[in-house]
Amino acid sequence: MTDLDFSIDIAAPVARVWDCMFDPTAYRDWTRAFAEGSYFEGSWAAGRRLRFLDPRGFGMEAVVDENLPYERLSLRLVGEIKDGRPVADSRLHAEPAHERYVFSATPEGGTRLVVHLQSWDDGFTDFLNDTWPKALVRLKDLSESTH
Numbered sequence: 001m002t003d004l005d006f007s008i009d010i011a012a013p014v015a016r017v018w019d020c021m022f023d024p025t026a027y028r029d030w031t032r033a034f035a036e037g038s039y040f041e042g043s044w045a046a047g048r049r050l051r052f053l054d055p056r057g058f059g060m061e062a063v064v065d066e067n068l069p070y071e072r073l074s075l076r077l078v079g080e081i082k083d084g085r086p087v088a089d090s091r092l093h094a095e096p097a098h099e100r101y102v103f104s105a106t107p108e109g110g111t112r113l114v115v116h117l118q119s120w121d122d123g124f125t126d127f128l129n130d131t132w133p134k135a136l137v138r139l140k141d142l143s144e145s146t147h
Helices: 014-022 024-033 124-144
Strands: 002-010 037-041 047-054 061-068 072-082 097-105 112-118
Touching: 002 124, 014 024, 014 097, 014 112, 024 037, 024 124, 047 072, 061 097, 112 124
Parallel strands: none
Antiparallel strands: 002 112, 037 047, 047 061, 061 072, 072 097, 097 112
């Protein structure tokens, strides 16, 4: 497993950043860095399952391990999805990967968001190192924009 950490300071309150990160419409926008048309199915509630998909039906399945609103959210990635179907022999079944998002208020009234990933170093690391910073910049732009 490889540990990856990404962080960004956003000039918006924690509640605004949280809402932009997990809102279905905003999610489709900021996750375009990973795949155009990305979306999720399911619930962000603790103990619930989520599917992160692209329009071709490729993605990941996760379980929400922890959801402390406006503080942190932890996911356990438990499977891969190809063509809309779970991959039977995914290594994630035996050894899940993990993601954790930590939100903290800055003295200026903004937000520091830290994303911690623990995943297989299977050639996907370069992709994550390239795309997470781009996705976070887009999340920052969305969070800082006025509605």
